[in-house]
Amino acid sequence: MDPMSSEPTPAQENACKTAGAMIAKDLKRPAIPPQYIVVMGVSGTGKTTVAVALADLMGWPFQEGDDLHPPSNVEKMRNGHPLNDEDRAPWLELCHDWLAKQVKAGHGAVLTCSSLKRRYREILAKGLPVEFVYLYTTPEVVEQRIKARTGHYMPPTLLPSQFATLEEPATDEPVIVVSGDATPSEILEMLLCYLELHPEGTKCKVEAHMSKSDHGRTAQN
Numbered sequence: 001m002d003p004m005s006s007e008p009t010p011a012q013e014n015a016c017k018t019a020g021a022m023i024a025k026d027l028k029r030p031a032i033p034p035q036y037i038v039v040m041g042v043s044g045t046g047k048t049t050v051a052v053a054l055a056d057l058m059g060w061p062f063q064e065g066d067d068l069h070p071p072s073n074v075e076k077m078r079n080g081h082p083l084n085d086e087d088r089a090p091w092l093e094l095c096h097d098w099l100a101k102q103v104k105a106g107h108g109a110v111l112t113c114s115s116l117k118r119r120y121r122e123i124l125a126k127g128l129p130v131e132f133v134y135l136y137t138t139p140e141v142v143e144q145r146i147k148a149r150t151g152h153y154m155p156p157t158l159l160p161s162q163f164a165t166l167e168e169p170a171t172d173e174p175v176i177v178v179s180g181d182a183t184p185s186e187i188l189e190m191l192l193c194y195l196e197l198h199p200e201g202t203k204c205k206v207e208a209h210m211s212k213s214d215h216g217r218t219a220q221n
């Protein structure tokens with residue numbers, strides 16, 4: 001990675017795709033049990049980047065949660081105003097409904113949704129076998145990434161409100177915690193281990209990873 005930039009280099013992005021393609025080729029299990037994953041975290045942690053890679057690799061449908069915001073929410077954030085519970089309520093319901101459709105279809109799915117509060121996560125997961133992947137990193141790293149990102153409505157000035165609103169998941173929530181500080185391909189590798197999506201017999205490259213029953217513990221990395 002270019003030490004001067006927080007952006008993954010094109011080579012890095014390719015490595016992520018290559019890793020994904022290689023793992024996909026190795027996935028010998030005909031039917032990987034479907035999982036319903038919500039990648040959560042404050043704006044700029046890298047949710048979309050890793051969620052797209054995971055969905056592509058597993059062949060699961062992907063939904064960018066931002067695309068389900070009503071235009072009024074996007075304009076409010078673009079103009080530097082944080083959303084409140086009332087703004088988010090209809091958006092969270094749309095995200096929940098999308099997940100419910102995927103569960104009904106039975107083919108797995110990946111959604112990005114900041115899911116900043118426990119109450120939001122409860123709305124999203126209501127009656128569904130949803131697992132959250134909490135991508136966390138420092139405000140400094142997130143700020144660098146948001147500033148380097150182009151073509152997105154979210155201003156870096158809203159980061160303090162994102163962190164202030166964030167209620168980190170508790171250990172009784174169905175959440176896997178992953179450091180967003182790694183490269184996209186390293187994060188993908190960690191996710192495949194933590195979600196037990198590696199084909200039978202292949203060794204996870206992550207030294208110590210959690211079994212699914214360890215949900216909610218901080219991931220070793």
Ligand SMILES: Nc1ncnc2c1ncn2[C@@H]1O[C@H](COP(=O)(O)OP(=O)(O)O)[C@@H](O)[C@H]1O
Binds near residue numbers: 041049181187
């Ligand atoms: N693991 C990573 N390391 C470095 N930069 C990253 C990483 N993941 C994402 N980025 C970059 O950071 C910015 C925010 O990533 P994005 O996936 O849009 O985050 P989010 O969906 O959480 O807002 C993008 O410019 C992206 O290229």
Ligand SMILES: O=C(O)[C@H](O)[C@@H](O)[C@H](O)[C@H](O)COP(=O)(O)O
Binds near residue numbers: 077154
């Ligand atoms: O609940 C919120 O305040 C927003 O949903 C916020 O958390 C989200 O991050 C923005 O929509 C930007 O989208 P990105 O997370 O993709 O930057």
